[in-house]
Amino acid sequence: MDNGNVLLNVNSLKKYFPRTKGFTKKVVGIVKAVDKVNFFIKEGETLALVGESGCGKTTTGRCVLRAIEPDSGKIYFKMNNKDKPINMLDLDKDKLKEIRKNMAMVFQDPYSSLNPRMTILEIVGEPFVIHKIVTKRRELEERVANLLKMVRLDTEYMRRYPHAFSGGQRQRIAIARALALQPKFIVADEPVSALDVSVQAQILNLLGELQDEFNLTYLFIAHNLAVVEYVSTRVAVMYVGKMVELADTEELFSNPKHPYTEALLSAVPKPDPKYKKKRIILKGDIADPANPPSGCYFHPRCNYAQDICKDKEPPLVNITGDEEHPHYVACHFADKLNLLGIKD
């Protein structure tokens, strides 16, 4: 490993939701939303988490911040190279609050993530109030004004309520709130999927500029692969609660090793009328996480599935053997298949 600080190291993270039935809340099944997920994020990089809806991307993002309590696993957070890694799951409430100053979240839907009864000043200033950093009103206003400038919003808007803003402006407000305590790490949960294409580009560029300016680290959750390729350093693909592939962005897009990744890439329509390609159409729907298939979860939809895929679950292995640029895949035939990626 090079000298880049591993900011966050997640080890076999698990979150199962019980499915209950009736008045007595009898447990009738377990939804494995996140099942033994491993990954790490280096300081200053963007790790993208992609997958179809219901595959556990958001749950993973929230578990990392302990916004949802994970069932088991370890989440090591390390401020810089000298510090000892801290396991987030060992912390009690007070210590967690302290360390949470370093992390923040931007939510998917800017229409529901801002309290309609609070002004922008109250929304963006709330982190300061919660952590008792600023007590004087004058100072609070100054700090909020600075944050609004950072996300290119007019500081005069401070006393308005969220309803007065457009989707793109709201998302800027949410980003300003996330930046308030100068965090090192931001979980961005589909920050642009609720926005118009023209505004989407503004927010993506803003996130990129802020990353350069403050050396931010992002966990970027998205399902739009074109957006993911644009913003991320590395990409992790999830399918029904499990990580199926994780590699550097360019490697993953040009040289996918998991059939699911190949299918995802080929399913994306290209904004170019001359480009009519033969695509791989996946049969059927995404598997039910409460009742997943045996062996490799992907085998019922996979074009390359063989008998072993039905019986044995493939482990997630690094196929390059290179520690600097690992390429993790969970497929029995990762080294045998010749899969197509996306090329210029």
Next chain:
Amino acid sequence: MIFQEPMTSFSPVHTIGNQIMEVIMLHQNVSHKEAKDKAVELLKKVGMPKPTQMIDAYPFNLSGGMRQRAMIAMALSCQPSLLIADEPTTAVDVTIQAQVLELVKELQKELNMALIIITHDLAVIAELADKVLIMYLGKNVEYASVDELFYNPKHPYTKGLLSSIPKLGKGSRQRIEPITGSVPSPYEISSGCLFHPRCPHFIPGVCDKKEPPFIEIEKNHKVSCFLYKR
């Protein structure tokens, strides 16, 4: 008509079979049993698995992709010559989106329908459309064939839209150029050309005074912008 959200456009308290049969029985003079046979036939045509059982399913039993298929079956029930699809794939995942687009293309060829597709996703347009009309705040902005529009866009708004989407396969080397500002609310529309407050080629005294006419600048390529003359 195919609606945007397959989740909410079906009645949750009726089976999809009943809802499709209702359309058939209203418009065609057929018995209940014939309508049911027709509905099964339609579901089979749109690639619904096990159509004889699925006809008795409620919308909440179905996944997004299957619901969208049922919706298409309903729209096709009276052999329309025009199908209007309002954002048929925005509410579903990419893999399902690919299935639905492929299905619509096949059916169009098979039944020889005209198709109006309403969407904000330029990639879907590139995939399906022959001709494109770009709108901004209720007005025509540009009209051209697909190839013409993607390779030779004229209006600044069209150009802005095309340069603001990240393209797959270009990676982080590409630069996306967003359109500045955001779409104004329909209550505070500006004078003249409606796009002028966000336009990079704004001509003071012209664009904010008069509304540009929608003119044909090349064959089958219409634009409403003062930058172009007939």
